Amino acid sequence: DAGVIQSPRHEVTEMGQEVTLRCKPISGHNSLFWYRQTMMRGLELLIYFNNNVPIDDSGMPEDRFSAKMPNASFSTLKIQPSEPRDSAVYFCASRKGDYYNSPLHFGNGTRLTVT
Amino acid sequence: DQQVKQNSPSLSVQEGRISILNCDYTNSMFDYFLWYKKYPAEGPTFLISISSIKDKNEDGRFTVFLNKSAKHLSLHIVPSQPGDSAVYFCAATSRSSGYALNFGKGTSLLVTP
Numbered sequence: 001d002a003g004v005i006q007s008p009r010h011e012v013t014e015m016g017q018e019v020t021l022r023c024k025p026i027s028g029h030n031s032l033f034w035y036r037q038t039m040m041r042g043l044e045l046l047i048y049f050n051n052n053v054p055i056d057d058s059g060m061p062e063d064r065f066s067a068k069m070p071n072a073s074f075s076t077l078k079i080q081p082s083e084p085r086d087s088a089v090y091f092c093a094s095r096k097g098d099y100y101n102s103p104l105h106f107g108n109g110t111r112l113t114v115t
Numbered sequence: 116d117q118q119v120k121q122n123s124p125s126l127s128v129q130e131g132r133i134s135i136l137n138c139d140y141t142n143s144m145f146d147y148f149l150w151y152k153k154y155p156a157e158g159p160t161f162l163i164s165i166s167s168i169k170d171k172n173e174d175g176r177f178t179v180f181l182n183k184s185a186k187h188l189s190l191h192i193v194p195s196q197p198g199d200s201a202v203y204f205c206a207a208t209s210r211s212s213g214y215a216l217n218f219g220k221g222t223s224l225l226v227t228p
Contacts, residue, residue, distance in 0.1 A: 004158070033215075042117075042220030043159070043204060056215065091158050103149060104216060106158030 004107035025094030121219035134192040138205030145207040
C-alpha cells in the first residue's frame with residue numbers, strides 16, 4: 001500500500017502565478033478530501049469528492065481556488081492567481097467506502113510558499 | 116467558526132507519566148470522534164476513535180473518554196514515551212455532515228526523558 005501520494009512536496013512561487021497541487025489517493029478509496037493547514041485556522045476542509053463527484057466545496061476560500069477529480073486515481077487543486085495568504089500546507093486525504101466514521105488516510109502534504 | 120476546539124496549544128510531560136489532551140466541541144450533532152497524530156513533515160495518521168454511544172475506548176496505551184453532556188473528550192496516553200512527541204488533532208463528524216471531518220487546531224505534545 002503506497003499510501004496517498006502528493007506532489008510536489010514543496011512549492012515556492014511568486015504572487016500572481018498559477019499553482020497546481022496533485023494527489024493520488026489510495027487505490028480502492030472512493031472519497032477524497034483536500035485540507036489546508038495554517039497556524040491561525042488549523043486543519044480546514046476545502047473540498048471533498050465522493051466517487052469523483054464534488055460533494056461540498058463550501059470550504060474553498062475564493063474563486064481563485066478550484067479542484068478537479070477526473071478519475072478515481074487523481075485529483076488536482078489549483079490556485080490562480082496565487083497570493084501570499086495562500087501560503088500553507090495542503091493535505092490530500094482519502095477514505096474507502098461511504099462510512100462517515102471511517103478514518104481518513106492523509107498524504108504528507110504540499111508546503112506552499114507564495115512570495 | 117471553530118466547532119472543535121483544543122485550547123491547549125502545547126503540553127510537556129515526563130516520560131512514564133500520563134499525558135492528557137483535551138478537546139471540546141460545540142455541535143451537538145457530532146456523533147463520532149477521532150484523534151490523529153502528526154509528526155513534522157508528515158500527514159496526520161489515525162490514532163483512535165469513539166462513537167457517541169460509548170464513553171470510553173481503549174487501545175493499548177491510548178484511551179479516549181467522551182463526556183457528551185459536557186461536549187468534551189480527552190485522550191490519555193499511559194505511560195507516555197518520547198516517541199509520542201507529536202501534534203495531536205481532535206476531529207469530529209456526524210452522519211448529517213456526510214463525509215467531512217472537523218478538526219481542532221491541535222496540541223503539540225513533548226515527552227521528555
